[in-house]
Amino acid sequence: MAERHLLELTGLSKSFGGLACLSDLDLHVDEGEIVSVIGPNGAGKTTLFNVITGVYGPDDGEILLDGESIVGLEPHQVTNRGVARTFQTLRLFLNMTVRENVMAVQYGETKATVFESMFRLPRARREEREIRRRAEEKLSFFGQRLVGYRWDQPAYSLSYANRRRLEIARAMATEPRILLLDEPAAGMNPSETHEIAELIGKLREEGKYTILVIEHDMHVVEGISDRVVALDHGVKIAEGSFDEVATDPRVVEAYLGLRKAETK
Ligand SMILES: Nc1ncnc2c1ncn2[C@@H]1O[C@H](COP(=O)(O)OP(=O)(O)OP(=O)(O)O)[C@@H](O)[C@H]1O
Ligand SMILES: [Mg+2]
Incomplete structure (x- = not known):
């Protein structure tokens, strides 16, 4: 039997009004890992968190937490199973x-x-x-x-x-088994951003948390990630180490190129 992942998504799809926001997405996170999700604005990153946490049901696909399906659970039930999140806009x-x-x-x-x-x-x-x-x-x-x-x-x-x-x-x-962080460094200055990256490392080392994090700051992503998953238009376009993903031509085109254009 294949090894069991702490969080495993297979064939996950979600559309809003005919617009596909997540398409046939496979993604997993193992215990103790820090996995980063990157991708341009509107790529479907927050939607991914919303679907995992039961804010929206997927149109298709499976979500397993430690081998058990959490599809169809209400958000508070997903929290009780051990999935906690932060929000891009604070609550x-x-x-x-x-x-x-x-x-x-x-x-x-x-x-x-x-x-x-x-x-x-x-x-x-x-x-x-x-x-x-x-x-x-x-x-x-x-x-x-x-x-x-x-x-x-x-x-x-x-x-x-x-x-x-x-x-x-x-x-x-909420004593989660996995923490989902939606752009924890958003709106922070460079030194605060650096601190957040350190904090995420400390959460894993000392807090023993498993973390799935959406992050735009490439220095943070490079510093903290065991693995990086890149989304574009709801599709996974690359996955691997930071170096592999950051140099992937599709990622450069979809994301890094765009960021460079923005910062000029
Ligand atoms: N409740 C909803 N109803 C309709 N469309 C939605 C809904 N939620 C998300 N979308 C659409 O899904 C797409 C993905 O949005 P999402 O917020 O997941 O992107 P994101 O990758 O988190 O972007 P950002 O980097 O700007 O936070 C967008 O086109 C968005 O308009
Ligand atoms: Mg978002």
């Missing part, structure tokens, strides 16, 4: 504190009844303590950037880069 609760933002994603897992929670009965209090502890543990991963005094401040007081870090902390708090 924080800006008026809640930093700590509360990370706590909020965990409430779906609590066992206490509304009655137990309202009257702060022992089980509800125990769960609350555990949720708080877990939130603080995840925030501690970001060291000086999201240090203790910030945990009680509203999320709107954070810099844009710290908001992106907070989004990652929220994804971590």
